[in-house]
Amino acid sequence: MLIAGFPAGAWGTNCYLVAPAAGEECVIIDPGHQAAQGVEDAVRKHRLKPVAVVLTHGHIDHVASVVPVCGAHDVPAWIHPEDRYMMTEPEKALGLSVGQQLMGDLTVGEPDDVKELSDGAVLGLAGMEFSVAHAPGHTKGSVTFGMPEQADVPPVFFSGDLLFAGSIGRTDLPGGDHAEILKSLARVCLPLDDSTVVLSGHGPQTTIGRERATNPFLREVAAGLGDGVRAAPRRGM
Secondary structure: EEEEEEEEEOOOOOEEEEOOOOOOOEEEOOOOOOOOOHHHHHHHOOOEEEEEEEEEOHHHHHHHHHHHHHHHHOEEEEEOOOHHHHHHOOOOOOOOOHHHHHHHHOOOOOOOOOOOOOOEEEEEOOOOOEEEOOOOOOOOEEEEEOOOOOOOOOOEEEOOEEEEOOOEEEOOOOOHHHHHHHHHHHHHHHHOOOOEEEEEEOOOOEEHHHHHHHHHHHHHOOOOOOOOOOOOOOOOO
């Protein structure tokens, strides 16, 4: 399996291209702010053919390049219905003060073909399977994408802004809910095998085992004491 990832734009949002191997079809995850050129560079370098864009949530730092990327390759974008409005009205998800600062130089909108994600769905794309888990808390429509173990490749978990190395997503923007993100961590993350590689929306990769042992939020959730940890360092939006 090939996973080509790079941080894009002002918020360093991780965009990923996933394919069975170089020279094959691929899926693009979270083409955010200023990600279009990086996507094209990776497509050329690895001789890939994009077949879909999938989005972990609707914040502008994760979706800002959806329209040009989908348009360039004539592919659909997949997003949870509760976050779909953010593609056309991103300022509503950021709060007035943040939205006014960011939206002046960004062009927003939906691509021509938008498909909606649902909890428990399994997407068969580019010869691969992506398991969808609805994981609200950072936003109401946040989702994660899981890929099963393959040959010598451990399971892979695209966590969006649910889980980071050492932290979790912020919950202080419209649609965020701290209690809800703790429930999502317990339901979506805790059952995963320790070997699962976590590729998040911001920051370095990690594993579920490492986060289970060291991440204060995941440790408290595992102990049933999640309400005791209240504030996460902010990353992304």
